[in-house]
Amino acid sequence: MQELSLRIIELIAAIPAGQVATYGQIAAMAGNHRAARQVSRVLHTCTSKYQLPWHRVIGAAGKISIPKDQPGYTKQKKKLEEEGVLFGLGDTIDLNQYRWSGHNK
DNA sequence: AATGTGACTACCC
DNA sequence: AGGGTAGCCACAT
Numbered sequence: 001m002q003e004l005s006l007r008i009i010e011l012i013a014a015i016p017a018g019q020v021a022t023y024g025q026i027a028a029m030a031g032n033h034r035a036a037r038q039v040s041r042v043l044h045t046c047t048s049k050y051q052l053p054w055h056r057v058i059g060a061a062g063k064i065s066i067p068k069d070q071p072g073y074t075k076q077k078k079k080l081e082e083e084g085v086l087f088g089l090g091d092t093i094d095l096n097q098y099r100w101s102g103h104n105k
Numbered sequence: 106a107a108t109g110t111g112a113c114t115a116c117c118c
Numbered sequence: 119a120g121g122g123t124a125g126c127c128a129c130a131t
Contacts, residue, residue: 004127023113032125034113034124035113044129051121
């Protein structure tokens with residue numbers, strides 16, 4: 001079963017506004033802590049279909065995983081700030097404060 | 106049909 | 119401390 005991909009989608013969709021989650025975190029909650037890449041793929045593929053909050057998914061370091069060259073970088077940062085997720089120095093998100101603890105499953 | 110690649114991470118040397 | 123590798127898996131070529 002592609003339960004993994006499916007769970008990934010649901011988990012991402014379940015991230016509350018004002019909070020963020022890392023790829024590895026989602027992958028771990030979905031069942032495989034090594035499926036971080038799958039998470040990114042799901043983001044690309046399913047955002048348009050499931051309207052996933054892709055901007056709430058960031059890298060393990062608390063940084064946006066998009067090159068600054070791409071428009072998505074600024075876009076994501078802006079969306080997060082609007083939701084209440086503030087960036088520290090170096091455009092880094094304080095995971096200890098904003099990281100989603102999705103233990104409710 | 107096979108091979109390579111990617112919004113990633115954690116582990117091992 | 120820092121660089122290389124393995125593991126996930128759909129999609130492009």
